[in-house]
Amino acid sequence: MPSRQLPAGRMPLSIRQLRFFVALSQSGNFSRAAETMAVSQPALSAAIRQIEHLLDTRLFDRTTHSVVLTEAGQSLLPHAWRLLTTADNAFQDMSDTLQRSRATVRIGSVPSALPAAAQIVAGIDQDAHRVNLHLTDGTSDALIAQLHRGALDMAVCVASLIEEGLVSTPLIEDEMTLVLSREHPLAGAAQLPWSALAEMEVVHFTSGSIGEISAAAMRENNIVHSRRYRVDHMESLFGLVESGLAAGVMPRLYVRGHDHEALAVVPLTQPSIRRKVVLLQGARLAAEHPSAAEIAGYLAKALPGGLAAVWSGNRARSG
Structure with missing residues (x-):
């Protein structure tokens, strides 16, 4: 279902009214939102009704047990957050300037x-x-x-x-590399194709952009990531590699400051993958x-x- 468009033109809402709207959207409860904003519940309810009147849009669906954002309310929320954050930063900037x-x-x-x-x-x-x-x-x-x-x-x-x-x-375009123990037979290679990983126990970050890039490259080259070792932190990956239990796939910028005596970093090519x-x-x-x-x-x-x-x-x- 297409999103409902909010009324065009100027929306004469105050910063305080936006804070009321965000507080209620976060808590889903008039009493808790009123407590957060240090006002009475009737005052908060009146403020929300006034906001909806000004926008000519229902922002919340109210039931006996819950208060949830309507589709229009969900569309408005990120804009309200942006305006409030910008306002807070502007107030701080003005204070710093003065x-x-x-x-x-x-x-x-x-x-x-x-x-x-x-x-x-x-x-x-x-x-x-x-x-x-x-x-x-x-x-x-x-x-x-x-x-x-x-x-x-x-x-x-x-x-x-x-x-x-x-x-x-x-x-910059940051190349993907293979991180190996210095004792690994391929540690001295100037570069390696992705196919060289076929017989290795390979670990990489399982989440974020690095995980997406490395997982896609491994799939394209029929490389299966390790089923035995999974990591989400750089120190964990380096520890596994240094122990000789696995090889790691990392962008070159991430290996800044690694132990060069214990680890080798080899560019991966054919294809060269860069973020x-x-x-x-x-x-x-x-x-x-x-x-x-x-x-x-x-x-x-x-x-x-x-x-x-x-x-x-x-x-x-x-x-």
């Missing part, structure tokens, strides 16, 4: 790119730019969701399809947050070299 004459810029990064991003951020003269730079990590999906909500100004992600409202700058690392930002960032747009422009220029240095350094040390 108290410290600085703007806050929020940067996200997938873990494998964060070390390079951190080195570049550390080299930015925040006093000269009059900014406070915040840096956080997360999965690509989580970072993109935070971009849409306004919780981040930009993010270094692994992305294939660019979502509406975001602008992408390519940074695209990009810098994402909101399409209106320059208009809405000029200081953040300036930092994004700097990162877009500096990060390819920073990531390539990590990538090349890993290649040299593991060769």
Whole structure:
């Protein structure tokens, strides 16, 4: 069934009214939502009725035991979250500007790119730019969701399809590699085809973009992943490989800082599988947050070299 369209035009809702709407959508209960918002239940009920009147749309289905979002309410919720997050950030930015004459810029990064991003951020003269730079990590999906909500100004992600409202700058293509114990007979290889994994016990991350990429490549080459060993953390994978129990499949950026005495990293070819690392930002960032747009422009220029240095350094040390 197609989604119901919300009324076009200006929606004269206050920040407080949006907070009432989000609180009720989270709790599914008028009493709990009223307690969260520190108002009486009749006051909250009246506020919700007023919101629905202003939008000319029923946002909640009410029964004796539950309160659930309608289809229109579900469509409105992510926009409400984005507006509230943006408002909270704007209030904080205004406070920082008044108290410290600085703007806050929020940067996200997938873990494998964060070390390079951190080195570049550390080299930015925040006093000269009059900014406070915040840096956080997360999965690509989580970072993109935070971009849409306004919780981040930009993010270094692994992305294939660019979502509406975001602008992408390519940074580097990160190759998939085979991680082996230094005692493995193939540890000294300059590169290996995926077919070389056929007789190995192979582990890889079972979730996220890395799991999707490696699982697809293994399926295409008739490689079966290990039934005995499953991991979701880098240290676990390295531990299995170092022990000689298994070989691991990882993007090259993820093997930054591994024990080069114990582990070897060999590029996988035929085919060469690469994940695209990009810098994402909101399409209106320059208009809405000029200081953040300036930092994004700097990162877009500096990060390819920073990531390539990590990538090349890993290649040299593991060769």
